[in-house]
Amino acid sequence: MLGIAGKLLREARAAAAAGTGPAVDRDTESQIVIRAVRVTTMPKLTFADVRRFTDLLNDVYPGVKVSDVSDPELEAAIRQVLADKHYEDVAAQVEKVGTNRSCSPHHYTSN
Numbered sequence: 001m002l003g004i005a006g007k008l009l010r011e012a013r014a015a016a017a018a019g020t021g022p023a024v025d026r027d028t029e030s031q032i033v034i035r036a037v038r039v040t041t042m043p044k045l046t047f048a049d050v051r052r053f054t055d056l057l058n059d060v061y062p063g064v065k066v067s068d069v070s071d072p073e074l075e076a077a078i079r080q081v082l083a084d085k086h087y088e089d090v091a092a093q094v095e096k097v098g099t100n101r102s103c104s105p106h107h108y109t110s111n
Contacts, residue, residue: 005036027064034066042096050092074098 009032015021022028034057042050078097082089 001036001040004040005033008032008036030061030064031066034061034064038066047092047096050096071098 012024
């Protein structure tokens, strides 16, 4: 988790320095750390445990809002597949798929 948080922080700071991203302040850093914790932990949890884990993070980091699905194109594709297969579109499930996808590059690359 710390490795992923560090990588995400370095990327955010590099983007800020290049002028292609916002400055990394305390709130942004908290969001990045929470995203790293969520990305590495949530794929291992059951649907019911995801809610408990999210509640725990909200208690530890009150007021910090984080979404794991930050790719609107991916979210649209997920929802299209659900519609094509006649599956129920459950927001928490869509977010879980996005979380799993965002976790994959961090676990399977050597960077």
